Amino acid sequence: MITGNFEYHQPSSLPEAVALLSKLGDDARVIAGGHSLIPSMKLRLAMPEHLIDLQGIGELKNIQISGGEVRIGAMTTQAELIASEALYKSAPIIRETALQIADPQVRYMGTIGGNVANGDPGNDMPALMQCLDANFVLQGPDGERVVKAREFYEAAYFTARDDLEILSEIRFSECSGGFAYGKQKRKIGDYATAAAAVLLTKDGNNCSHASIALTNLADTPLYCEEASAMLQNGGVNDENIAAAVTSAMAQIEPVDDNRGPAEFKKHAASIVLASAIRDAWARA
Amino acid sequence: MSATAESVQDRKAALKGLGTSRKRVEDARFTQGKGNYVDDIKLPGMLFGDFVRSQHAHARVKSIDTSKAMELPGVVAVLTAADLEPLNLHWMPTLAGDKQMVLADGKVLFQGQEVAFVVAEDRYIAADAVDLVKVDYEELPVLVDPFKAELSDAPILREDIKDETEGAHGARRHPNHIFTWEQGDQAATEAIMKEAPVVAEEMVYYHRTHPCPMETCGSVASMDKVNGKLTLWGTFQAPHVVRTVASLLSGIAEHNIRVVSPDIGGGFGNKVGVYPGYVCSIVASIVTGVPVKWVEDRMENLSATAFARDYHMNGKIAATEDGKILGLWCHTTADHGAFDACADPTKYPAGFMNICTGSYDIPTAYLAVDGIYTNKAPGGVAYRCSFRVTEAAYFIERMIEVLAIKLNMDAAELRAKNFIRKEQFPYQSALGWEYDSGDYHTAWNKALEAVDYKGLRAEQAQQVNDFKAGKTRKLMGIGLCHFTEIVGAGPVKNCDILGMGMFDSCEIRIHPTGSALARLGTISQGQGHATTFAQILATEIGISADEITIEEGDTDTAPYGLGTYGSRSTPVAGAATAMAGRKIRAKAQMIAAYLLEVHDNDIEWEVDRFVVKGAPERFKTMKEIAFASYNQAIPGVEPGLEAVSYYDPPNMTYPFGAYICVMDIDVDTGVSDVRKFYALDDCGTRINPMIIEGQVHGGLTEALAIAMGQEIAYDELGNVKTGTLMDFFIPTSWETPNYQTDFTETPSPHHPIGAKGVGESPNVGGVPAFSNAINDAFRAFGLTHTNMPHDHWRVWKTANDLGLHG
Amino acid sequence: MSKQTITLNVNGKSVAAEAESRELLIHVLREQLEITGPHIGCETSHCGACTVDIDGMSVKSCTVFAVQAQGKEITTIEGLGNPDKLHVLQEKFREHHGLQCGYCTPGMITRAHRLLEENPNPTEEDVRFGIAGNLCRCTGYQNIVKAVLAAAEELKQGENVA
Missing domain, CATH: 1.10.150.120 ([2Fe-2S]-binding domain)
Incomplete structure (x- = not known):
């Protein structure tokens, strides 16, 4: 398993990286943690002629929290997300999710930017970002633009990011209330058979905010708008949980693979989601 | 005198002999990163080989264009079958009496098959060159289902032998049929199946899987043209056999070939066979005149080197109404892939599958196995088991459960009722084996008590009630298994591989200062031979294990042996070690008698010395004797102290064990958790309890993997669906439970030290225990049998089919 | 593709290697620097046999290009202890x-x-x-x-x- 050859670039600033990508165009790929890209290069599914490594750009590696907003640089690793106490206070669901991604070694290298940007439906962060209603900051030759996570994913490996853009930052509001990221997988290191991100805010006995998104159950992550609204409007009780799950399940289109046939995944997804809703509500 | 008694104990302890949990001598280098595995070997000028492999499962090779690859700077050669044919090396014999293409000769028969061998200056250039070799294929219909192999529209796979009606194992009835192997009394067994009061029937499939050691297969060949010597390093579980095969294939005289197995990163049966990569590295070194390394990657390992299992076992078991078993019938369809490359003794094309009567006194039995060709990788190796013993154990331990269901009887009680009783040993089985020793009831009762079996069943019944009342969505499974293995192949009169009798060997040299070197015909792949064989010897010759070096794996220095697999090292080479030790002691006795000026019969052995009978103060230690053997002229005795033993075992050994697994199963997600696993092993005399426990932990974890998800799966086009460690299930520390180990000790009566072997027991017994737990959980809901692997979706499907999802 | 010089600090020693961009750290360690403790097991970052420590992180060196490790501090099993003082x-x-x-x-x-x-x-x-x-x-x-x-x-x- 040997990759094709390529020229390696390590820009030291974001403008430099954007300029390089503009210049090299389709022949270049941006590498963050590399734990998706390098294996696919080894299988020669990807054979870029140039690799632009973002690891030298210090400005992409940070976690800032102010004014109720969280900003995470794209090159922040899963391990750094897990370790940040400030982030845990502002959005504990991030740690809960990151701990369920891959294994310790991969989490030291894997970045939040790489996880959300490459469009792999198996990645866990995209659904979480939709659940958080995060915004992705993209830097391109024409400057900066912001795209909502809920509008970013088009199909497997196809996103709203233009080939000449680099995802530089993720922004979302601090969240309070109950949270859960539930994931069924065959073993550590596996992608989800089914996974669900759930945020619920309790106001007395009512649910003042609900957000649900699902991982690896379609060719993109799925924000479940209707299901979220059902809980937010109707409250979290057995009847509404069942209704929300039914609604969410109407959205999913899992495919048969080694984790099982679609029929099984649909059932597993409903269990994973119902249980994540209950967990989140219990913590709300 | 108590002081003497104490000192005997002290001296015994100092030997670190049999029964000691001696720490391993191998560990110093392994923990410091100083192991020496085949990919660590680096020779001056060494080239690197890589394969062009078929992406098709069945296709005609119309042409191979190597010109672009040859133009790439750094590429030295590209070999195809046409290049090997003049040397008659384009095909090679398999261990099972078939032949196998080294490189595609006109067609390819499985995905991943070797088509061309690129030789380049490094592995990067070789990989680039592989992409530049253009192969033009004409795709052919693919056969993946062995039950469709003999239909009229089935494609014929092996055109090379399509007209041959006789194979290595008798008549062939179809071009895709390899052999039929029958054991036992068919007429009597079938009569019982018609007449018996109770007959349970089931189709039990043991799916295709793969040993997948952490280190893949590889070799380094170095042809020294000046001296005419070929040296071959590689991942060989049987280096001496590889030397003989290499000589027969290449025409190089056997004394001019040196085969070395360096440290091996796990074998589990994967490294028994001879692979095209080994042959190609040899040919490439002969052609280029420099050393050539070949090391496969993980995808190649999983898709092209030897698989294991793939047995479809159709069974019937007959009994009286109160549960006395009357007969067992089994017909197995064995999917062998494209070439019959099973690693079995010649006379046993289905290995020791005829141990399938298990631990039970079954008076009448019949077994037939049909070997079938399909468009899958060749193999059929004994993955951490003796030849097909895990298949046999899984079959009988499932059939017992199926019978218990039919009888509406407790499965533990049914087992106890039918065990071969202690006084029946040596026991002649209906399918032809002589079990050496056993005490199954004692082991079984100990196991049931240890887990509070009655309490578990009560808890399970309560949980079923709770489930039915809607109070829980979890079920509890109790997986029982009492297995009997047959290991230590084997007696030369009926066990050989490629004509080489399955003896093994040990050669011992005692040095003047009283330390020793012993060499064996086996090769460790993690079993700790350097530690344990020294312990056997320490007890035999009274020299501390710490002063004995064990060497294996270099055919220039080690005595000939058949290698390490099938739990044969302890039963066969371990016996050779003890016997060689006894020869040393016999000579030492003569020397001691001379030195003590008494008759040979007037002295006796005591731990580490010969003592004059009745005069304990007069003795000669082994160290003194060793020195004397080199510096004194002793009448009638040759100088030096050395011995060799080639041991032909009189029988196999029959380790056994009682395993109980308690599993909690989520009916909705199909996720199962091992709550408890109790493993009692009886491997006869215990050489090193620490190592035995480690072997049991490891074998159980491989069993867990196999039972719960590990498979080599193909789609209908013959594409391998499980080619990486993402999809080929190997549990991590997180999915693996803690195990509780226990033992009884029933020595083998025919083995010099009574040892039986243990490395494979946990896999043989573990797989049925895990699988029975899953099956048992659903028994209350009408399930008779569901096949492995019991991964989430299949467990979910079982529940779904039983209507448990509402 | 031309080779470039990569300098690394391996087990406390500064070392240099010539490598193409695509050469994996595990290959440079094993084949050029003769650090053969870390092994290759799966090549898809699942098995961890190639684990080394880079700047205080456990990393699967089969999934890092050597050039990416330029200037970094790498510790392998060989750097954890020695025959006189094991870890x-x-x-x-x-x-x-x-x-x-x-x-x-x-x-x-x-x-x-x-x-x-x-x-x-x-x-x-x-x-x-x-x-x-x-x-x-x-x-x-x-x-x-x-x-x-x-x-x-x-x-x-x-x-x-x-």
């Missing part, structure tokens, strides 16, 4: 029979080292979760876990004495 983990793996074929051992110990640096008081669950990126086919992990916990205990006691 506590090396001693405990032997004492508790935490290895058999030895192939996964260098990566496993290197990973366990980082785990204990970050969490000197691990529970069994912490250890099992923390080494889940390293596959072992021989031991069933039970004795590895025992060895890591024993090493943690001894390291703590050592600190109390000091």
Whole structure:
């Protein structure tokens, strides 16, 4: 398993990286943690002629929290997300999710930017970002633009990011209330058979905010708008949980693979989601 | 005198002999990163080989264009079958009496098959060159289902032998049929199946899987043209056999070939066979005149080197109404892939599958196995088991459960009722084996008590009630298994591989200062031979294990042996070690008698010395004797102290064990958790309890993997669906439970030290225990049998089919 | 494609290697620098046999290009201890029979080292979760876990004495 050859670039600033990508165009790929890209290069599914490594750009590696907003640089690793106490206070669901991604070694290298940007439906962060209603900051030759996570994913490996853009930052509001990221997988290191991100805010006995998104159950992550609204409007009780799950399940289109046939995944997804809703509500 | 008694104990302890949990001598280098595995070997000028492999499962090779690859700077050669044919090396014999293409000769028969061998200056250039070799294929219909192999529209796979009606194992009835192997009394067994009061029937499939050691297969060949010597390093579980095969294939005289197995990163049966990569590295070194390394990657390992299992076992078991078993019938369809490359003794094309009567006194039995060709990788190796013993154990331990269901009887009680009783040993089985020793009831009762079996069943019944009342969505499974293995192949009169009798060997040299070197015909792949064989010897010759070096794996220095697999090292080479030790002691006795000026019969052995009978103060230690053997002229005795033993075992050994697994199963997600696993092993005399426990932990974890998800799966086009460690299930520390180990000790009566072997027991017994737990959980809901692997979706499907999802 | 000079600090020594951009760190370590402790097991970042420590992180060196490690501090099994003074983990793996074929051992110990640096008081669950990126086919992990916990205990006691 040997990759094709390529020229390696390590820009030291974001403008430099954007300029390089503009210049090299389709022949270049941006590498963050590399734990998706390098294996696919080894299988020669990807054979870029140039690799632009973002690891030298210090400005992409940070976690800032102010004014109720969280900003995470794209090159922040899963391990750094897990370790940040400030982030845990502002959005504990991030740690809960990151701990369920891959294994310790991969989490030291894997970045939040790489996880959300490459469009792999198996990645866990995209659904979480939709659940958080995060915004992705993209830097391109024409400057900066912001795209909502809920509008970013088009199909497997196809996103709203233009080939000449680099995802530089993720922004979302601090969240309070109950949270859960539930994931069924065959073993550590596996992608989800089914996974669900759930945020619920309790106001007395009512649910003042609900957000649900699902991982690896379609060719993109799925924000479940209707299901979220059902809980937010109707409250979290057995009847509404069942209704929300039914609604969410109407959205999913899992495919048969080694984790099982679609029929099984649909059932597993409903269990994973119902249980994540209950967990989140219990913590709300 | 108590002081003497104490000192005997002290001296015994100092030997670190049999029964000691001696720490391993191998560990110093392994923990410091100083192991020496085949990919660590680096020779001056060494080239690197890589394969062009078929992406098709069945296709005609119309042409191979190597010109672009040859133009790439750094590429030295590209070999195809046409290049090997003049040397008659384009095909090679398999261990099972078939032949196998080294490189595609006109067609390819499985995905991943070797088509061309690129030789380049490094592995990067070789990989680039592989992409530049253009192969033009004409795709052919693919056969993946062995039950469709003999239909009229089935494609014929092996055109090379399509007209041959006789194979290595008798008549062939179809071009895709390899052999039929029958054991036992068919007429009597079938009569019982018609007449018996109770007959349970089931189709039990043991799916295709793969040993997948952490280190893949590889070799380094170095042809020294000046001296005419070929040296071959590689991942060989049987280096001496590889030397003989290499000589027969290449025409190089056997004394001019040196085969070395360096440290091996796990074998589990994967490294028994001879692979095209080994042959190609040899040919490439002969052609280029420099050393050539070949090391496969993980995808190649999983898709092209030897698989294991793939047995479809159709069974019937007959009994009286109160549960006395009357007969067992089994017909197995064995999917062998494209070439019959099973690693079995010649006379046993289905290995020791005829141990399938298990631990039970079954008076009448019949077994037939049909070997079938399909468009899958060749193999059929004994993955951490003796030849097909895990298949046999899984079959009988499932059939017992199926019978218990039919009888509406407790499965533990049914087992106890039918065990071969202690006084029946040596026991002649209906399918032809002589079990050496056993005490199954004692082991079984100990196991049931240890887990509070009655309490578990009560808890399970309560949980079923709770489930039915809607109070829980979890079920509890109790997986029982009492297995009997047959290991230590084997007696030369009926066990050989490629004509080489399955003896093994040990050669011992005692040095003047009283330390020793012993060499064996086996090769460790993690079993700790350097530690344990020294312990056997320490007890035999009274020299501390710490002063004995064990060497294996270099055919220039080690005595000939058949290698390490099938739990044969302890039963066969371990016996050779003890016997060689006894020869040393016999000579030492003569020397001691001379030195003590008494008759040979007037002295006796005591731990580490010969003592004059009745005069304990007069003795000669082994160290003194060793020195004397080199510096004194002793009448009638040759100088030096050395011995060799080639041991032909009189029988196999029959380790056994009682395993109980308690599993909690989520009916909705199909996720199962091992709550408890109790493993009692009886491997006869215990050489090193620490190592035995480690072997049991490891074998159980491989069993867990196999039972719960590990498979080599193909789609209908013959594409391998499980080619990486993402999809080929190997549990991590997180999915693996803690195990509780226990033992009884029933020595083998025919083995010099009574040892039986243990490395494979946990896999043989573990797989049925895990699988029975899953099956048992659903028994209350009408399930008779569901096949492995019991991964989430299949467990979910079982529940779904039983209507448990509402 | 031309080769470039890469300088690394490996086990406390500054070293240089000539490599193409695509050469993996594991290959440069093993084949150029003759650091053969880390092994290649799966090549898809699942098995952890190639684990090394880079700037305080456990990394699968089969999934990093050597050029990406330019200027970094790398510790391999060879840098953890030496024959005169073994690392506590090396001693405990032997004492508790935490290895058999030895192939996964260098990566496993290197990973366990980082785990204990970050969490000197691990529970069994912490250890099992923390080494889940390293596959072992021989031991069933039970004795590895025992060895890591024993090493943690001894390291703590050592600190109390000091």
